[in-house]
Amino acid sequence: MRVQKCKGTCDLTTEEMRRFRLIEGAFRDSCIKWGYQEVRTPTIEYLHLFTSTGTLTPNTLGKVYSFLDWDGWSGERVVLRPEGTIPTVRLYIDEMADKKPARLFYVINTFIFEETGKENREKWQCGVELIGADSVTADVELITLSLEVLKTLGLKNVELKLSHAGLIRALLTGFGLSPEEQGKVFDQILDGDVAVLSRLKAETPDLARLLTPLLEMKGSNAGFLRNLKTLFSRDLPDFIPELDNFIAVAELLTEIGVKYRIDIASGRGFEYYTGMIFQIFKDDVKLGGGGRYNALIPLMGGENAPASGFALQMNTLMNIIEMPPQSGPEINQILMTVTGDRPEAVKSAHNAADSLRKDGFIVSVKVDNEDKSEYKWLIEVSEAAPEFVIYNQTDKGKQTARTIGELLKLLGEKSGS
Amino acid sequence: MAVRIALPKGKLLDETAAFLEKAGWQLNDYSQTMRNYRLKSARFPEMLIKVFQEKDIPIQVAIGNYDLGICGLEWIEELTSKYAASAPVRIRNLGYGKGALYIAASRAPKISAIKDLSMEPDAVRIVSEYPNIAESFALNLRLRRFGVYPVWGAAEAYPPENATLALVAGDTDEKSLNNGLKSFGKVLDFSAYLIANRTSWQQKDLSEVMGTLENVQLEAKEIPGASSIPSIHFTPQVIDKDTVRLALPDGHAQKHTVQLLNKAGIQVDDYPSKTGNRRPTTNLEGVVIKVIRPQDMPLQVANDSFDLAITGIDWLNDHLDAFPSSPVQALVDFKVSRVKIVAAVAGDVPADNIYDYRQFCQKNASSVRIASEYINIADKYARDNRLGMYRVLPTWGATEAFIPEDADILIENTETGSTIARHNLKIIDILFESTAHLIGAKNREYSAVKQTRIANIINLLSKAAESK
Numbered sequence: 001m002r003v004q005k006c007k008g009t010c011d012l013t014t015e016e017m018r019r020f021r022l023i024e025g026a027f028r029d030s031c032i033k034w035g036y037q038e039v040r041t042p043t044i045e046y047l048h049l050f051t052s053t054g055t056l057t058p059n060t061l062g063k064v065y066s067f068l069d070w071d072g073w074s075g076e077r078v079v080l081r082p083e084g085t086i087p088t089v090r091l092y093i094d095e096m097a098d099k100k101p102a103r104l105f106y107v108i109n110t111f112i113f114e115e116t117g118k119e120n121r122e123k124w125q126c127g128v129e130l131i132g133a134d135s136v137t138a139d140v141e142l143i144t145l146s147l148e149v150l151k152t153l154g155l156k157n158v159e160l161k162l163s164h165a166g167l168i169r170a171l172l173t174g175f176g177l178s179p180e181e182q183g184k185v186f187d188q189i190l191d192g193d194v195a196v197l198s199r200l201k202a203e204t205p206d207l208a209r210l211l212t213p214l215l216e217m218k219g220s221n222a223g224f225l226r227n228l229k230t231l232f233s234r235d236l237p238d239f240i241p242e243l244d245n246f247i248a249v250a251e252l253l254t255e256i257g258v259k260y261r262i263d264i265a266s267g268r269g270f271e272y273y274t275g276m277i278f279q280i281f282k283d284d285v286k287l288g289g290g291g292r293y294n295a296l297i298p299l300m301g302g303e304n305a306p307a308s309g310f311a312l313q314m315n316t317l318m319n320i321i322e323m324p325p326q327s328g329p330e331i332n333q334i335l336m337t338v339t340g341d342r343p344e345a346v347k348s349a350h351n352a353a354d355s356l357r358k359d360g361f362i363v364s365v366k367v368d369n370e371d372k373s374e375y376k377w378l379i380e381v382s383e384a385a386p387e388f389v390i391y392n393q394t395d396k397g398k399q400t401a402r403t404i405g406e407l408l409k410l411l412g413e414k415s416g417s
Numbered sequence: 418m419a420v421r422i423a424l425p426k427g428k429l430l431d432e433t434a435a436f437l438e439k440a441g442w443q444l445n446d447y448s449q450t451m452r453n454y455r456l457k458s459a460r461f462p463e464m465l466i467k468v469f470q471e472k473d474i475p476i477q478v479a480i481g482n483y484d485l486g487i488c489g490l491e492w493i494e495e496l497t498s499k500y501a502a503s504a505p506v507r508i509r510n511l512g513y514g515k516g517a518l519y520i521a522a523s524r525a526p527k528i529s530a531i532k533d534l535s536m537e538p539d540a541v542r543i544v545s546e547y548p549n550i551a552e553s554f555a556l557n558l559r560l561r562r563f564g565v566y567p568v569w570g571a572a573e574a575y576p577p578e579n580a581t582l583a584l585v586a587g588d589t590d591e592k593s594l595n596n597g598l599k600s601f602g603k604v605l606d607f608s609a610y611l612i613a614n615r616t617s618w619q620q621k622d623l624s625e626v627m628g629t630l631e632n633v634q635l636e637a638k639e640i641p642g643a644s645s646i647p648s649i650h651f652t653p654q655v656i657d658k659d660t661v662r663l664a665l666p667d668g669h670a671q672k673h674t675v676q677l678l679n680k681a682g683i684q685v686d687d688y689p690s691k692t693g694n695r696r697p698t699t700n701l702e703g704v705v706i707k708v709i710r711p712q713d714m715p716l717q718v719a720n721d722s723f724d725l726a727i728t729g730i731d732w733l734n735d736h737l738d739a740f741p742s743s744p745v746q747a748l749v750d751f752k753v754s755r756v757k758i759v760a761a762v763a764g765d766v767p768a769d770n771i772y773d774y775r776q777f778c779q780k781n782a783s784s785v786r787i788a789s790e791y792i793n794i795a796d797k798y799a800r801d802n803r804l805g806m807y808r809v810l811p812t813w814g815a816t817e818a819f820i821p822e823d824a825d826i827l828i829e830n831t832e833t834g835s836t837i838a839r840h841n842l843k844i845i846d847i848l849f850e851s852t853a854h855l856i857g858a859k860n861r862e863y864s865a866v867k868q869t870r871i872a873n874i875i876n877l878l879s880k881a882a883e884s885k
Contacts, residue, residue: 051559052561054559058553058557058559070740070742071740073736073740073742075540
């Protein structure tokens, strides 16, 4: 019998954990510098939290890991969280509803069943929620923060795509579609479903003629949106406030020098959102995205507070970031070996190791027949003078030190060489 | 390799037998009175033919224990609505055994349209023998908050007092719904299907067997089920804070229960009911009664749907193994319906007790398949006895036939051990002995009147249990 990894799960090896921590570190540093505070929600939440908002599709909800807990005789199901926003908003409502705005961030794992088991069913994400702010400045803050994190990670040529859920909703309402139908029909329109398109054209020809310029054309500045405004002002007045909001976001981004692509069709799966939606790609691979979801907090029973957020997909980022060569103390790892097994010598080795660690070195004391080749420095500790013999495995140099003080001085001079 | 097929017990048996007779299979003993669940065909002597509860068949075919199976579409949907990846191939609609699943609520005018429920802030309770289909229905309706209560049967008894909705099977005509239910929409039309395991269908030559089945002409015929009884008995129960809600068992436990009630001087009219009435009346003041499956009682008492119920300690233990903090407790031991809950393995396994069996499994480095109706007892038993890599296969009866092809060990109840012996199995452990009990909930606050009424019922039944 072989020990088997559970299907659809992923081990993070020592190398992958270095990548993970690099991404997490860059993300946390940026968030903290921008005034965001870290939270962590439990892995298990009540299922009704996710069904009650109606923000996840039945298809997604059909793939969550839900079960009856050991005290679940009341029938209340719990779930391994399938995403990060709803738990964070729940925490906000429970613990800090009077804080406005609340700038929150988190690094968590999420769980969604994936049929083939070839993709990860557990995924990690870096998420940010900005609750209690409704302005264009808030939207732009999230976009620029997410781009800064990716820049810190050394990712170049990322593509920012913008869409707008309010605008998509106004269009679909114009077609006479109920909120329940809208998500599905928008997917069908984007998939080029001929039957749906001809039905819309027959029922509302004036609006249908606008679908092509809206969904197929892409723009790279606010001018594109102003052009659309001229087309829609007659047929769809409800469209205009949404479009004006979108124009303001685009103008501000241009002003601060952020490049983007306006692609209304990229708003697929918009049901969660109410306003601006953004997504970030590199070489057509999605790295993350987010947007404004002003309806969520009241739906979850909180007071009427606007909110927006984004998440970066850590599993994707781990595959594409370039790791810097190992630097800092890692390349100066030391292995201490003790000659003989007298307690005094072992004690001396531990004392020396403690002092070196305080100075920032990584020090292991040799156990069993440990392989020495992975270490840059070997230090032999003996009871007789000289107490410390230092071997540099890179240049095969050998030196001696009589005291811990001497040892620290010597290694301090040599480290990094 | 010989072709393996799973055939249904129960409501589809007669017509499936007739169908296979027309196909020229010449089965030795496929009838309602059969003694053994392994059959032989004179036409295909090599074929492995086994009889299962209909509900088990899609699972058996999906996991590849059988190449072919015959069962109702409703059970195929119950599997695939949750586990789409394991979907068996639907080969042919056999046309017989027609019926439909309905989402139903009480006729009492509480709900006007099913759509309104999606805005309901409180949890919507749905009871069903088809919990996966029910869950999928609730998600698609976008119910904000819901709980699906899987039941072994009698789902029609629950609304409106103990559930908002029931997903129930009826005839193709929705007028067939009984016990005061009204349909709010048909969820599925079903009939018997011939199904195949996906891999078998792609890789194994089933053509000779399929050839005999394809040539049979079918006539569509409906099977009158229990739910075809008209809803003449329904009056919603009037329940206030002083009312005691008692659940009595349906099925074979009814005989002992009636004797007990008679001894206790408790009169219950129309129980057992010839018409399928699940709300019998009683001479006890302030007590309302429903007739449900004994398997479902502990959960329903835990959920405060009932105050008292009569069921086996086996089902109480199964409930408590799943939910250790449940408030349900045994109140009176009736010392009747005595069965042993045992662990049994194939007769030729070199182990006479569970310790030997564990060593036998460790030596063979094999994973253990445990078939049981009592999934929580079986799961705990495997954990407590450190059976290593094990899987619990939930079954709905006829478990003896699972060994050796489809399971390695059974957790099963037995009165005399004769069924187990007839299937060449041996008992390696007795888990406990089960008898019928009165159960109730602890730490529940009742009004003084209700407290007295409950104490009175416990007293009457205790005395009846003591008397010879």
